[in-house]
Amino acid sequence: MDRNKVLKEILADEELCKKYKIKEVEKLTTNAPYYNKLVEILSVVINENDNNLSDSQIYKKIKNIHNIG
Amino acid sequence: MASIINSISFKNFFNYYGDYFETRYDFEEGVNIIVADNGAGKSKFFNAFLWLFYDQILDSDDKIKKGIKDIAVKIISDKAKNETPIGGSIETGIQIEYSNGRFKYQITKSFTATRISESITSFDSWQITINDIEVNRTDHVLPRYTPVYDADEKLNIIKQLIRPDLRQYSFFQGEEVDSIIDFGKKSSIEEAVRTLTDISNYEELVSLTKYFKDKAEIDLNKQTKSNTDHNDRLEKAIKLKKDEGDKLDIEIIKLGEFEKLYDAAEQEKNELEQNFSNAEKRNELDNKIKEKNRKTTDAGNEYNDFLESINNRFFDGNFSWISLGFDNVIDDFQGKIQKFREIHYEKKALLNINNDPNKHFHFLPVNSPDSVSLKSMLDDQHCYVCNRPALEGSEEYDFIVRLKNRPVEIKNETEYVKNNLDSFFSDLQINAQPFYNKISNITDSILQTREKETALSDRLTKLKKELKSLKDQRKDILISGSNGEDSLTIINRYKGAIRRISESSIQIERLKENIKKYKNNIHNTEKEIQSLRPSNIPEGYLLNYDICSDLADSTEKAKDRVFDNMVSLLEQYANEHFQSLIKYNDLAGGILKFEKSPSGSILFNYMDSKGNVVHGSSEGFQRMKKFSVVMAVISANTAKYNYPLLADAPISAFGEGFTEGFFEATGNVFPQSIVLVKDLYKGNDKMKINDLGKKLLKDPLVKTMYVNQVTEGVEQVDLITTKIKLK
Numbered sequence: 001m002d003r004n005k006v007l008k009e010i011l012a013d014e015e016l017c018k019k020y021k022i023k024e025v026e027k028l029t030t031n032a033p034y035y036n037k038l039v040e041i042l043s044v045v046i047n048e049n050d051n052n053l054s055d056s057q058i059y060k061k062i063k064n065i066h067n068i069g
Numbered sequence: 070m071a072s073i074i075n076s077i078s079f080k081n082f083f084n085y086y087g088d089y090f091e092t093r094y095d096f097e098e099g100v101n102i103i104v105a106d107n108g109a110g111k112s113k114f115f116n117a118f119l120w121l122f123y124d125q126i127l128d129s130d131d132k133i134k135k136g137i138k139d140i141a142v143k144i145i146s147d148k149a150k151n152e153t154p155i156g157g158s159i160e161t162g163i164q165i166e167y168s169n170g171r172f173k174y175q176i177t178k179s180f181t182a183t184r185i186s187e188s189i190t191s192f193d194s195w196q197i198t199i200n201d202i203e204v205n206r207t208d209h210v211l212p213r214y215t216p217v218y219d220a221d222e223k224l225n226i227i228k229q230l231i232r233p234d235l236r237q238y239s240f241f242q243g244e245e246v247d248s249i250i251d252f253g254k255k256s257s258i259e260e261a262v263r264t265l266t267d268i269s270n271y272e273e274l275v276s277l278t279k280y281f282k283d284k285a286e287i288d289l290n291k292q293t294k295s296n297t298d299h300n301d302r303l304e305k306a307i308k309l310k311k312d313e314g315d316k317l318d319i320e321i322i323k324l325g326e327f328e329k330l331y332d333a334a335e336q337e338k339n340e341l342e343q344n345f346s347n348a349e350k351r352n353e354l355d356n357k358i359k360e361k362n363r364k365t366t367d368a369g370n371e372y373n374d375f376l377e378s379i380n381n382r383f384f385d386g387n388f389s390w391i392s393l394g395f396d397n398v399i400d401d402f403q404g405k406i407q408k409f410r411e412i413h414y415e416k417k418a419l420l421n422i423n424n425d426p427n428k429h430f431h432f433l434p435v436n437s438p439d440s441v442s443l444k445s446m447l448d449d450q451h452c453y454v455c456n457r458p459a460l461e462g463s464e465e466y467d468f469i470v471r472l473k474n475r476p477v478e479i480k481n482e483t484e485y486v487k488n489n490l491d492s493f494f495s496d497l498q499i500n501a502q503p504f505y506n507k508i509s510n511i512t513d514s515i516l517q518t519r520e521k522e523t524a525l526s527d528r529l530t531k532l533k534k535e536l537k538s539l540k541d542q543r544k545d546i547l548i549s550g551s552n553g554e555d556s557l558t559i560i561n562r563y564k565g566a567i568r569r570i571s572e573s574s575i576q577i578e579r580l581k582e583n584i585k586k587y588k589n590n591i592h593n594t595e596k597e598i599q600s601l602r603p604s605n606i607p608e609g610y611l612l613n614y615d616i617c618s619d620l621a622d623s624t625e626k627a628k629d630r631v632f633d634n635m636v637s638l639l640e641q642y643a644n645e646h647f648q649s650l651i652k653y654n655d656l657a658g659g660i661l662k663f664e665k666s667p668s669g670s671i672l673f674n675y676m677d678s679k680g681n682v683v684h685g686s687s688e689g690f691q692r693m694k695k696f697s698v699v700m701a702v703i704s705a706n707t708a709k710y711n712y713p714l715l716a717d718a719p720i721s722a723f724g725e726g727f728t729e730g731f732f733e734a735t736g737n738v739f740p741q742s743i744v745l746v747k748d749l750y751k752g753n754d755k756m757k758i759n760d761l762g763k764k765l766l767k768d769p770l771v772k773t774m775y776v777n778q779v780t781e782g783v784e785q786v787d788l789i790t791t792k793i794k795l796k
Binding site for chain 1: 270271273277278280281284607612617620622623624
């Protein structure tokens, strides 16, 4: 799977980018560092799903990003 | 880099008798054609690849694919078997060389058969040992093969030739094209899209983000409860949202059910389409046949009546055919009757008479009394001629009696002119008059009659031919699609499927409206919940829910977008390929249309220029449509398609127009194609190919062309396939 391609495809949603102030989607990758929380979470979901982590494992990682674990 | 098959060779494989070097076919990038008549090794050739990829062989006797060991004895060349003594061994195998970028590979699959008894065809007469797969590799710099030992690597090298998930688009026999893209099944196009895109990843992400959204909401609601005092409105709103969510779930389940119903009905409709169209055609043909039968019977009767009436024309005064050739007879008759009359009157007038005329005529004296006077004289017993008494019994009285009875006595007179045929000849003349008046027209009349007879006969023949053609058409339809069902059942089933499609469409629309309504309610309730949430909830929970919620929506949209884009791309390529496939045909090119059904599945239709769906095309045409989609799948592949096309008789049902279009189109789509075809074979030609074959031979797209031949008039044990390389 081309992770970056999937990231860009999902972020092709203009409303989403506007709401979360995401710019220059073309330059984004799923690799850190992340400058936007949504991009970070989406990247974690894409990467870890590709790494075959379970849904609950990925959710824990998301919660950690929000410091609500 | 694309996989290019460099060569294939056989060793005692079916009729390919001999060692690998003797049966080697070399191929190049581009189009490679092997022309072979039936029985000249086409399917056997294709079987070599079945062995390579699947360790199977298609048994031509029962059309079942069988494992190599189960069919080994049948695979070995009969000639080779026959030449092997009892106790001796024989090797049978296939060898394929292909290049892929830097490397060139040689793969050999074989087995050894040891003969243990007399009968060469019996499976018990041979002991089979499957040999290890041999794979050798070389790079182009050092063209010397070195063996590959690792079993997994060997299998990977075979897989690399044509990727297993793309093999169905790249490796098939003619009729298999029909099952690759089965437009009756919702899954056909979707499977193609699935193969070509990473849609399954998007689906996983949709499911994941929805899961995260639900988890985030649960976490947020927990925080809400633990951070706030009792708040009725908030609790109510949360409950309302949950209830609406439950209702939404039920509607979604219902929607799924109706979508299934819709798809099933749609599939049935598609499956019946051909039959329905056939059933309608059958009905239409039945009506035509009935009408044609009636016309043929009428025409037959008219013709027979006409033939019978020809006899009458001989004696019918309107035609007078009997008098044909009697032109001179009339004058002759006129002359003769004239003469007859002259003589007749002459005799009557007693001219030139030789006999005593008194023998023939009785002449009374002048002023003889008439019979009335005579009677009066007898009554009065007095002769007024002599004015003297004539008493009864007297001689005078008796004389008057004789005189009165004179006509009776005349009977005893001799008729001088015998056979007075005047009236007979006159009647003859009168009766013959209408005939001889027509004599001059008889030739024309006969010609006209002959013309009419020919016209009627032609019309009858034409009608009979038309009737036969209609009956043949009907017979063809019966063979191709009725499946034993009568027309009416098919029509009813088809109409039933249409009705179910319509009914489930309405339900789907209604449920979609409901879903929209519930989603809207949930959205509004969510807004209310947000406004009612206490301010002391950690921001992370709020943001987590917000982001997860938005990501769930955006991922869903992305999945739909990727799917739709791929469908559009497939449609675009399918049309491009379809146009090039049919360009040498007389068909008016329509448009292939992929449309989303209410259930979300992809419908495939062929529309004419006015936007009407076209049904009931020929098999060749159907296959072209499917092949267009297969090629579209190849073209729409995001990466360059790197695999060869290996096809056995993919165009056997097509006409020459299709065949020409096929080779041109495949040449432009596949980096390499190896096509086995019999349609170009022409046994009595010096080169053994027909005109189209010769045209293709000159085509720069065609890189190699072989013609397979089998030895004729020999026993099976001497049968071998040889090849002629034309290019």
